[in-house]
Amino acid sequence: MKKNVAVTGPLSVGRPASEWDRAQRIRRIKKLLKEEDAVLVAHYYTDADLQALAEETGGYVSDSLDMARFGHEHPAQTLVVAGVRFMGETAKILNPEKRVLMPNLEATCSLDESCPVTEFSAFCDAHPDRTVVVYANTSAAVKARADWVVTSSIALRLAHYLKRRGEKILWAPDRHLGDYVRRESGADMVLWQGSCIVHDEFRAQALLELKKRYPDADVLVHPESPAAVVELADMVGSTSAMIEAARTRATQRFIVATDNGILYKMRQAAPGKEFLEAPTGGHGATCKSCAHCPWMAMNSLASLEEGLAAGRHEIHIEEGIRKRALEPVLRMLDFAAAERTAVMGLGNA
Ligand code: 13P
Numbered sequence: 001m002k003k004n005v006a007v008t009g010p011l012s013v014g015r016p017a018s019e020w021d022r023a024q025r026i027r028r029i030k031k032l033l034k035e036e037d038a039v040l041v042a043h044y045y046t047d048a049d050l051q052a053l054a055e056e057t058g059g060y061v062s063d064s065l066d067m068a069r070f071g072h073e074h075p076a077q078t079l080v081v082a083g084v085r086f087m088g089e090t091a092k093i094l095n096p097e098k099r100v101l102m103p104n105l106e107a108t109c110s111l112d113e114s115c116p117v118t119e120f121s122a123f124c125d126a127h128p129d130r131t132v133v134v135y136a137n138t139s140a141a142v143k144a145r146a147d148w149v150v151t152s153s154i155a156l157r158l159a160h161y162l163k164r165r166g167e168k169i170l171w172a173p174d175r176h177l178g179d180y181v182r183r184e185s186g187a188d189m190v191l192w193q194g195s196c197i198v199h200d201e202f203r204a205q206a207l208l209e210l211k212k213r214y215p216d217a218d219v220l221v222h223p224e225s226p227a228a229v230v231e232l233a234d235m236v237g238s239t240s241a242m243i244e245a246a247r248t249r250a251t252q253r254f255i256v257a258t259d260n261g262i263l264y265k266m267r268q269a270a271p272g273k274e275f276l277e278a279p280t281g282g283h284g285a286t287c288k289s290c291a292h293c294p295w296m297a298m299n300s301l302a303s304l305e306e307g308l309a310a311g312r313h314e315i316h317i318e319e320g321i322r323k324r325a326l327e328p329v330l331r332m333l334d335f336a337a338a339e340r341t342a343v344m345g346l347g348n349a
């Protein structure tokens with residue numbers, strides 16, 4: 001018998017140790033979620049194991065906007081946020097009375113890291129006439145300095161709205177998304193120069209070659225990608241919008257330019273369709289991620305179980321910062337809800 005094969009319990013018979021461990025771990029996490037009155041909210045970029053577990057336990061898998069909304073509306077006393085740190089912080093900003101745990105507090109985001117609050121405040125001070133709009137991928141302290149928080153699913157619509165009101169925008173931190181929103185809306189925007197290390201790696205030339213090989217494929221692109229990649233897209237949108245496009249478009253084959261964790265949900269939403277990953281810098285080039293966010297990858301069943309069992313990896317935010325950040329975050333949720341109602345109203349007309 002191999003040394004690493006677990007020998008106790010009926011499920012161990014004939015199974016490799018890792019699968020037995022995994023099943024046990026999942027069982028323990030399910031039990032802990034119940035005992036701790038906790039709900040698991042996972043981002044599309046986390047491992048399929050975590051997404052499946054969130055779905056099986058009455059939790060939720062979504063984009064960053066809907067994760068915030070779901071956690072805010074759910075009655076559980078503990079929110080377990082599988083994603084990156086800004087997602088846990090947004091949950092805490094909205095729900096100070098709840099305990100917010102994460103599988104790994106070190107899971108950051110290059111956009112968040114690119115925008116330290118002191119430098120960002122100086123940038124805002126230099127543009128006092130502008131409405132400050134920050135992407136959700138920022139720290140609580142940066143959100144506290146903002147007028148609006150947005151995610152990619154509402155960024156363009158908010159820019160149109162502010163433009164109609166005659167407001168000029170200071171945008172941070174993603175320069176690619178900001179540039180895309182500026183081009184599409186024609187709004188007056190100054191941009192912070194951050195970027196996402198995952199989306200930054202998609203390569204237009206290689207994508208063009210892949211498109212030539214598969215001329216029937218539709219190209220779906222997240223707007224955190226460089227402009228040259230966005231230009232080759234058949235559809236540009238947030239993670240949720242990309243999944244919806246995969247589901248509703250008649251096309252049977254898609255080239256997907258975002259984190260490959262999304263393929264779990266895309267395959268679920270559009271069974272039978274084929275998904276190809278858009279090319280990144282690749283091995284031997286400058287690729288740091290190869291279409292998978294290294295911080296999203298820090299979320300695992302093991303780290304989730306450990307954190308939940310010990311009540312570790314809890315999010316705390318200084319109360320003054322939290323209160324100031326709450327206003328623009330609530331504004332984001334209200335704006336998104338109003339937009340949804342308007343779309344539904346139009347649909348019913
Ligand atoms: P979404 O807001 O579409 O979930 O994207 C978050 C993110 O980190 C994209 O890289």
Ligand code: SF4
Nearest residue numbers: 084109110196198293
């Ligand atoms: Fe941040 Fe990019 Fe990772 Fe999204 S994929 S969490 S933007 S580093």
